[in-house]
Each structure stands twice: as structure tokens, then as C-alpha cells.
Amino acid sequence: MATHCKEYEFSQIEPHWQSFWESDHTFRAPNDTSKPKFYALDMFPYPSGAGLHIGHPEGYTATDIISRAKHAQGLNVLHPMGWDAFGLPAEQHAVKTGTHPASNTQNNISNFKRQLKALGFSYDWEREIDTTDPRYYRWTQWIFLQLFKRGLAYVDERPVWWCPELRTVLANEEVVDGTSEVGHYPVERRNLRQWVLRITAYAERLLADLKDVDWPDSTKRMQEAWIGRSEGAELLFELENKSLGDLKVFTTRPDTLFGATYMVIAPEHPMVAALTTPEQRDAVEAYRKKAAAKSDLERTDLAKEKSGVFSGSYAINPVNGTRLPIWIADYVLMGYGTGAIMAVPAHDDRDYEFAVQYQLPIIQVIESPASAEGASPKLPYTGEGKLIHSGPFTGLDWREAKKRITADLTAQSRGKATVNYKLRDWLFSRQRYWGEPFPIVWVSEADYLKALVARKSDMPEQPVTYTNQGVTHFALPLPEVSLPLTLPDVQSYLPSGTGESPLANVTEWLQIWINFETGQAVPASQPKPEGAAWIRGHRETNTMPQWAGSCWYYLRFIDPKNERAVADPKLLQYWGVPDLYVGGAEHAVLHLLYARFWHKVLFDAGVVPQSEPFKKLFHQGIILGEDGEKMSKSRGNVVNPDAIIASHGADTLRLYLMFLGPLEAMKPWNPRGIEGVHRFLQKVWRECIGEDGGVNPKISENAQEPAELTKLLHETIKKVTEDIDALRFNTAISQMMIFANTLQKASAVKRTTALALIQLLAPFAPHLAEELWARLGNQASVLFGPWPKYDASKLVATEIKLVVQVNGKHRGELMVAVGTTQDQAVAAANENAKIAAFLAGKTVKRVVFVPGKILNIVVE
RNA sequence: GCCCGGGUGGUGGAAUGGCAGACACGACGGUCUUAGAAGCCGUUACCGUAAGGUGUGCAGGUUCAAGUCCUGUCCCGGGCACCA
Numbered sequence: 001m002a003t004h005c006k007e008y009e010f011s012q013i014e015p016h017w018q019s020f021w022e023s024d025h026t027f028r029a030p031n032d033t034s035k036p037k038f039y040a041l042d043m044f045p046y047p048s049g050a051g052l053h054i055g056h057p058e059g060y061t062a063t064d065i066i067s068r069a070k071h072a073q074g075l076n077v078l079h080p081m082g083w084d085a086f087g088l089p090a091e092q093h094a095v096k097t098g099t100h101p102a103s104n105t106q107n108n109i110s111n112f113k114r115q116l117k118a119l120g121f122s123y124d125w126e127r128e129i130d131t132t133d134p135r136y137y138r139w140t141q142w143i144f145l146q147l148f149k150r151g152l153a154y155v156d157e158r159p160v161w162w163c164p165e166l167r168t169v170l171a172n173e174e175v176v177d178g179t180s181e182v183g184h185y186p187v188e189r190r191n192l193r194q195w196v197l198r199i200t201a202y203a204e205r206l207l208a209d210l211k212d213v214d215w216p217d218s219t220k221r222m223q224e225a226w227i228g229r230s231e232g233a234e235l236l237f238e239l240e241n242k243s244l245g246d247l248k249v250f251t252t253r254p255d256t257l258f259g260a261t262y263m264v265i266a267p268e269h270p271m272v273a274a275l276t277t278p279e280q281r282d283a284v285e286a287y288r289k290k291a292a293a294k295s296d297l298e299r300t301d302l303a304k305e306k307s308g309v310f311s312g313s314y315a316i317n318p319v320n321g322t323r324l325p326i327w328i329a330d331y332v333l334m335g336y337g338t339g340a341i342m343a344v345p346a347h348d349d350r351d352y353e354f355a356v357q358y359q360l361p362i363i364q365v366i367e368s369p370a371s372a373e374g375a376s377p378k379l380p381y382t383g384e385g386k387l388i389h390s391g392p393f394t395g396l397d398w399r400e401a402k403k404r405i406t407a408d409l410t411a412q413s414r415g416k417a418t419v420n421y422k423l424r425d426w427l428f429s430r431q432r433y434w435g436e437p438f439p440i441v442w443v444s445e446a447d448y449l450k451a452l453v454a455r456k457s458d459m460p461e462q463p464v465t466y467t468n469q470g471v472t473h474f475a476l477p478l479p480e481v482s483l484p485l486t487l488p489d490v491q492s493y494l495p496s497g498t499g500e501s502p503l504a505n506v507t508e509w510l511q512i513w514i515n516f517e518t519g520q521a522v523p524a525s526q527p528k529p530e531g532a533a534w535i536r537g538h539r540e541t542n543t544m545p546q547w548a549g550s551c552w553y554y555l556r557f558i559d560p561k562n563e564r565a566v567a568d569p570k571l572l573q574y575w576g577v578p579d580l581y582v583g584g585a586e587h588a589v590l591h592l593l594y595a596r597f598w599h600k601v602l603f604d605a606g607v608v609p610q611s612e613p614f615k616k617l618f619h620q621g622i623i624l625g626e627d628g629e630k631m632s633k634s635r636g637n638v639v640n641p642d643a644i645i646a647s648h649g650a651d652t653l654r655l656y657l658m659f660l661g662p663l664e665a666m667k668p669w670n671p672r673g674i675e676g677v678h679r680f681l682q683k684v685w686r687e688c689i690g691e692d693g694g695v696n697p698k699i700s701e702n703a704q705e706p707a708e709l710t711k712l713l714h715e716t717i718k719k720v721t722e723d724i725d726a727l728r729f730n731t732a733i734s735q736m737m738i739f740a741n742t743l744q745k746a747s748a749v750k751r752t753t754a755l756a757l758i759q760l761l762a763p764f765a766p767h768l769a770e771e772l773w774a775r776l777g778n779q780a781s782v783l784f785g786p787w788p789k790y791d792a793s794k795l796v797a798t799e800i801k802l803v804v805q806v807n808g809k810h811r812g813e814l815m816v817a818v819g820t821t822q823d824q825a826v827a828a829a830n831e832n833a834k835i836a837a838f839l840a841g842k843t844v845k846r847v848v849f850v851p852g853k854i855l856n857i858v859v860e
Numbered sequence: 861g862c863c864c865g866g867g868u869g870g871u872g873g874a875a876u877g878g879c880a881g882a883c884a885c886g887a888c889g890g891u892c893u894u895a896g897a898a899g900c901c902g903u904u905a906c907c908g909u910a911a912g913g914u915g916u917g918c919a920g921g922u923u924c925a926a927g928u929c930c931u932g933u934c935c936c937g938g939g940c941a942c943c944a
Contacts, residue, residue, distance in 0.1 A: 336943040676884045734883035808925045854878045
């Protein structure tokens with residue numbers, strides 16, 4: 001049922017159809033496995049207090065257009081939405097106001113939901129999920145347990161930002177210029193006990209499987225760079241002081257071994273103390289202290305100037321016995337390779353800079369183009385070439401030398417080929433309240449061993465432990481049946497003050513008797529319950545980072561209410577992974593890499609049937625303010641979607657967001673441009689609806705519409721259909737505008753022609769389309785199609801325009817019959833007075849003829 | 861420093877190596893109107909009255925033909941940054 005307005009009154013039409021869709025359950029995605037499916041996914045938002053930003057509906061409109069078009073094309077479409085609702089702002093709000101973060105979060109969610117509904121997105125709201133809902137995070141915890149029992153989760157001391165004044169841990173983004181963002185107090189690095197996920201165990205697969213996904217090249221390259229695979233060799237250098245054994249280094253350039261003139265170890269290297277001679281002790285100690293005080297940030301920030309100190313010891317070059325002084329310098333990082341290098345200043349920029357600074361020798365061992373010609377070589381030379389000054393290897397190509405030298409040293413047990421990755425294990429805990437609690441209880445070794453007998457399949461091969469004040473605690477996973485482990489109520493959301501989360505102050509929740517078979521717990525203040533499975537323990541106080549919930553949400557949409565599994569295996573099989581995933585490029589590395597990691601673990605666990613979560617990925621571009629600057633409150637250039645919906649309607653906003661330019665481009669918002677698309681929608685209305693509110697009298701079942709209009713319709717169906725599939729919405733809209741302009745000029749229009757236009761427009765401007773579709777006599781939603789098909793025979797013309805060039809310059813056009821030959825075309829050109837003038841008195845040298853397109857006559 | 865992406869009218873942008881500027885915005889003129897709004901019809905890259913010439917950041921090159929391919933260079937945006 002349509003509305004009764006006579007003019008295009010979007011403020012009546014849009015709410016009307018939104019409530020129709022809701023009561024009709026138009027967007028429900030049935031688990032009808034007999035139909036082909038299409039799964040279109042948006043990156044779900046963090047429901048901030050500020051509400052929807054104009055950037056949100058950009059990507060969401062794109063997936064909505066695809067979803068609606070696929071629906072009309074007969075596919076079973078899954079197009080869900082949910083909330084990534086754990087996060088810092090809600091916690092900060094709770095600290096400030098003392099109210100539970102959940103209540104503020106729920107308010108924000110309902111505001112977001114209202115705004116999304118006002119945009120008319122075809123989400124199946126019955127599949128809505130919320131990462132802070134215990135029914136959801138129960139499975140986040142369950143997945144953590146899968147990682148845990150596979151030995152992919154461990155505990156380690158890791159440095160975090162600590163602010164003594166605020167007595168709290170800060171996230172990277174809360175630290176600005178070495179002070180806290182709040183109050184500008186000094187911050188320092190402090191080691192805290194952290195959960196870490198062993199993502200490095202999947203480095204090779206995360207890299208290799210990038211070849212199987214349809215992603216933007218730039219995003220693939222960013223992930224490749226982040227994983228940072230490099231092939232090289234680990235080499236053992238004998239130390240002059242033989243009692244100390246060997247020094248192991250990693251190098252990608254074993255071919256330059258003869259050019260090594262010194263060694264460097266990181267200040268944190270375990271052999272620093274042993275290698276430091278008594279006379280160097282003071283200098284080394286001072287240097288180590290200085291390096292330790294530097295943060296990671298400073299260490300990289302001060303990259304311009306290298307620093308180091310001589311240890312007093314020497315290593316022996318395995319290929320030629322040269323003595324190499326061992327230096328300690330912070331340009332070598334303990335976290336990569338072996339934390340020690342052989343320095344080849346002639347062929348490495350960093351070693352060169354250091355060698356010059358400390359006057360260390362530089363020996364060239366790879367021939368550069370300049371040195372090959374006898375000129376003085378420009379060092380450092382990092383390019384390719386033949387080996388020189390390299391004993392038996394002299395004259396070899398560098399690539400060959402790499403293999404030979406590595407093989408030689410391998411034969412002598414002094415080296416082996418290895419692969420290193422830049423990727424580090426993932427720091428997976430936060431000292432916060434508003435996150436998923438870890439389903440872990442810390443128990444004594446004796447109790448752990450007792451539990452191990454009953455729960456062997458839940459435990460990692462190596463127990464996870466930590467030691468505090470001489471006592472070692474063992475990580476006991478909660479039984480799966482006892483999940484979720486919910487967040488307890490707390491008195492205060494303020495951090496504990498010791499660097500632990502506020503949960504550390506909830507003694508009743510923290511200190512417990514736990515039944516290791518059932519996971520039941522009672523506060524330790526109460527008497528121990530009867531039974532051998534009851535043991536004493538304390539809960540983990542860290543919570544999971546925001547990434548956790550977003551790592552697997554695309555799976556939960558498939559079966560959001562399942563209480564027995566992440567999702568039903570049959571439905572995981574049917575819906576599979578998203579066919580299209582749209583979101584910002586700011587998640588190119590972390591979110592997408594973490595989610596791929598979890599997905600692969602779930603694949604290995606047999607939970608999901610495919611090894612990659614996101615087949616096709618697309619990044620929408622950023623919408624800038626009117627001034628071409630990034631939108632921000634402080635600049636005052638923020639566009640509020642609510643205001644546009646009120647002034648022009650949701651359909652106009654959707655259409656304009658897509659018309660602004662290519663989806664992937666960064667583009668400025670132009671408030672005047674929106675009038676253009678609004679006028680277009682009004683024009684479509686007027687062409688369909690007469691002044692009296694009835695169907696425009698020019699539309700009729702058997703109208704004699706111009707042949708030109710029919711042909712253009714089929715061209716438009718073709719172009720719009722193809723452009724939607726390729727996510728080229730701006731050109732699709734422009735084609736519909738061209739069609740509407742032609743439609744307007746026609747005095748008679750077939751009803752089917754008008755209906756086809758409405759169907760093509762429906763994914764873009766669904767409210768208007770539903771209204772017109774109904775008024776032209778249809779009962780069911782326009783969403784149910786079927787999608788118009790173009791007739792290829794209608795596209796062929798009998799006459800076509802041929803562009804004529806003389807010497808490559810445009811000199812005229814000819815209308816010629818299809819199938820015109822080159823000779824006929826040249827003859828026609830000669831008969832055309834304008835073109836003939838340029839040919840008069842000239843000799844034709846060459847003729848280029850592209851049938852149906854161009855005739856280029858080259859003269860003289 | 862390294863790796864990407866991009867520079868096209870007054871503006872957003874369009875263009876399988878084949879008419880540069882589609883489609884819009886804005887501007888100007890016309891029509892309708894008592895007047896306006898809306899709608900409709902024109903014009904709108906630059907120089908030139910015109911014929912014509914010149915034009916896709918800049919300089920070259922390949923080609924019958926280059927916004928598109930190649931080389932160099934400048935500018936803007938993004939990512940990474942002592943990873944041996």
C-alpha cells in the first residue's frame with residue numbers, strides 16, 4: 001500500500017515504507033539452503049556517543065545497493081548489522097559518571113539503530129549482534145579456549161605505558177608526546193603480565209593465502225609488509241674467548257660475509273655481560289641504562305643518529321678468520337632475528353653510517369657498476385653484482401654466492417638457511433573493565449596437575465604459568481559448559497592503581513573456590529564446598545582487547561542465537577564467508593590480519609569449512625568536509641546525516657553519497673551538489689505520477705514509445721547492472737539520469753519501461769522506488785524482482801557514427817551503415833565537404849580504419 | 861628514506877590506446893509568471909568575430925592515434941620506517 005501524497009513528499013514516503021518493511025519482515029534472510037546465497041557484510045561500528053558519522057552510510061549504502069540488487073536477482077541475501085560495543089570511550093564515560101558502561105552503550109546502540117533505520121538499509125535486524133552481550137562473548141571466550149588449548153596463548157611480561165600520576169595503564173593513542181593525553185602527566189614504560197597470542201605460528205599461511213583473496217593490492221601489500229618475511233641465514237661466529245661459545249647472527253646477505261668488519265649485538269642481548277671486558281664495563285653499563293630508558297618510540301624517532309659502545313670482545317669470521325670487534329648498539333633490535341648482526345658497512349646503509357661514525361673499516365665485496373669501470377665506488381652499495389675480495393667465492397654472482405656460502409657453512413655446522421618475520425606475537429590483554437573476561441583461573445601446580453587428569457583435552461601441551469613473589473601460578477581454563485564468564489559489578493570503574501584492571505578489586509569474584517570439572521565457583525571467603533574437584537584459585541583480571549569481538553562476528557551473523565555452538569555447521573557451510581566485505585582502509589592491517597588468524601585457527605579446529613574469512617574486500621574512501629579537510633568537530637565541518645535526511649530525505653542522501661565520485665576515492669562533501677540528485681528523484685516522480693497523484697497519463701500498457709527510448713532502456717539496464725556488480729555506483733546513477741532526461745522528452749512511455757527504471761533505481765533509492773512500484777500497480781515489494789534483463793538485439797543500431805580524422809585530428813563525423821567497409825568510408829569522407837577540404841591536393845600515405853569507430857587518413 | 865595511490869573546466873567527476881570534459885553542481889541567457897520559486901529550452905575548457913589553434917601537473921619518448929603505454933621530474937595523499 002502506497003501513501004496518497006500528490007507530490008514527492010519524502011518525509012511521508014520514507015517512514016511509511018520503513019514501517020512496512022519492518023512489519024512485512026521484508027529483509028529477513030531465511031536459512032533456505034536450496035537457494036544460492038549472497039552474503040554482504042559491512043564492518044560493524046563502534047556505537048559512539050556522537051552517533052552516525054557521514055562516513056558510515058557511505059560504505060553501508062554500497063553494500064545495501066548490492067544486497068537489494070542481488071535480492072531482486074533471486075539470491076538469498078544475508079545482510080546483517082551489529083555492534084562492536086566494547087571499548088575505551090564507554091569505560092571512560094563510566095569512570096566519569098559512575099554508571100555501568102553497559103547502560104551508556106545500550107543508549108548509543110539505540111541511537112545508531114534509529115539512524116540506520118532512517119536510512120532504509122535492508123538489514124535483517126533479527127540477526128543483530130552485540131559483542132558485549134554475554135550470549136555473544138560466551139563464544140568469544142570459547143574461541144579463546146580453542147587458542148589456549150592449541151598452545152597459541154601464553155603469558156609474558158610486556159612493556160606498556162604506565163602513568164604514575166593517573167596510576168593507570170594507557171593505550172598507545174592515549175599517550176601524546178610522551179605525556180598522558182588526559183592531564184599531560186609524564187608516562188613511562190613498565191613491564192606488566194600480559195596475555196599474548198602466537199600469531200607468528202601462522203605467519204607463513206597468513207602470507208601465502210593472500211594470493212587467494214580478491215582484495216585491493218595496496219591492502220595485500222600492507223599485510224605482506226607487516227608480516228615481513230625475509231629469507232637469509234643464521235650464521236655462527238666463534239668468539240675469541242672460546243669459553244663463551246658462539247655468537248649467532250641473522251643475515252639476508254651471507255654473500256657479503258667477507259665484507260664483515262665488526263659485529264653488533266642489541267643492548268638487551270643476553271650475552272652483553274659476558275662479552276663486556278672489565279675495562280669497558282662502565283661504558284657499556286652506562287649505554288645500556290640509556291638505551292633502556294628510551295621508549296620504542298624514541299629509539300625509532302632518534303633514528304637519524306646512531307650510537308653504540310665497544311664491548312671489548314672479538315668474534316672470528318668463519319670464512320677468513322678475521323677478528324671482528326663486537327659492538328653494542330641500539331640500532332640492532334633484540335626482537336628481530338637473533339638480536340645480533342654481522343656488520344657489512346660497504347653494503348648496508350645502517351652499518352655504513354655506524355662505521356663512519358666510529359671509524360670502523362669498510363671493505364667492498366660486491367662489484368658495483370662504478371667500481372666495475374674502475375671508478376671509485378659510491379658506498380654503501382646495496383645493489384646486485386659479482387663478488388670481489390671474497391677468496392674462493394670471488395667472481396660469483398651474488399645470488400649464487402648466497403647459496404654457496406650458506407651451503408658451505410651449513411656443511412661445517414656453522415650456519416643454516418632460515419626465514420624471519422617482522423610480525424610479532426599479538427598482545428591480547430588490556431588492564432580494563434569493559435572487555436571480555438578471560439575464562440582462566442590461576443591455580444597451584446598441584447591443583448593444576450589434579451585438574452589435568454580430568455581435563456587433558458582442554459589443556460595446552462605446555463602449561464601456561466606466571467610467577468609472582470616466588471609463587472608460580474598455573475592457568476586453568478574454565479570448562480566450556482560454564483561459559484560465559486560474565487563481568488561482575490564493580491564499585492568503581494577506576495583502575496586498581498596497581499596497573500591491574502578494576503576487576504582486581506572485586507575480591508568476591510576474584511578469589512574463589514572453583515570446581516575444575518564444572519567451572520562452578522564460590523567466593524573464597526565462604527567455606528570450601530564438598531568434593532575433590534574443588535580447588536582454590538584466583539581469576540584472571542585482564543580483559544580482552546576490542547579486536548576480540550570483531551575477529552569472528554561475521555560467523556555469528558550466520559546463526560546469531562545458537563546456544564550450542566559458534567554457529568550450526570550446516571549453516572556455516574551454506575552461508576560460508578562474506579561474498580563482499582566493505583569497510584575503511586584504516587583496518588587494512590590489524591583487524592583484517594587478526595580475523596584471518598582466528599579464522600585459520602577455527603579452520604584447523606574444524607569449526608569453519610574454509611581457510612580465509614573475506615573473499616572480496618573493498619575499502620570505501622573517506623568523505624572530507626566541504627573545505628577539503630578531514631571532518632572533525634574542532635574544524636566545524638562535520639556533516640550530520642540526520643540533518644540531510646530531514647531536509648532532503650534518505651533516498652537523496654544515499655544517492656548523493658554514491659554520486660559523489662568513485663566509492664574508493666577520498667572526496668569532499670559539497671552541500672550544493674545534493675540538489676542535483678534530489679531534482680533527479682523529483683523528475684522520476686513527475687514522470688511516473690501526474691499532478692493529480694494518479695499514474696502519469698503518458699504511461700500506458702501499449703504506448704508507442706520512441707524506438708530511441710527503448711534502445712536507451714536496454715543500454716541502461718546493461719550499464720546499471722554491470723556497474724552495480726563492479727561497485728561503480730556514480731556512473732550507474734549518471735546513466736539513470738541520462739535515461740530519465742530522455743524519458744521526460746518522450747510523449748508516450750510503456751508501463752514496462754517505467755517499471756524497469758523504478759527497479760534499477762530501487763537499490764539506490766528504495767523508498768521512492770517502493771512507492772512508485774506500488775502506485776504503478778504492484779503488490780509485492782520491488783525487492784522481489786525479478787531484476788530487469790536487457791535484450792542484446794535491442795542494442796544494435798543500423799547506423800553508427802564514424803569519427804573521421806586527418807593526420808590524427810578530428811575533422812568530422814559520418815553517419816554510416818553498420819558493415820561499411822574502409823573503401824566506402826574513405827569515399828564518404830571525400831564526399832563530405834568539410835573533410836574533403838583537408839584532403840584536397842594531398843597524397844594519402846596511409847589509412848587506419850577501425851570499423852564502427854574511427855577513420856584516420858594520414859596524408860603527405 | 862622506502863612502498864603504494866593520485867594530479868583532467870569555476871567545482872565533484874566521466875572516458876576497452878580511437879570525438880577529452882559524460883552526468884551533475886555553479887554561472888549566464890531565454891521561456892512561463894503580476895512577481896518569484898519550481899519546471900522547461902539554450903550557452904558554459906582556453907585563445908579567436910570567424911576559419912582555426914591550444915589544452916588532462918611539468919619535460920621528453922613510443923604510436924596513424926596518448927588523460928590512458930614508457931622514461932625522467934615536481935606536487936598532493938596514504939602506509940611503513942634502524943626488521944640486518
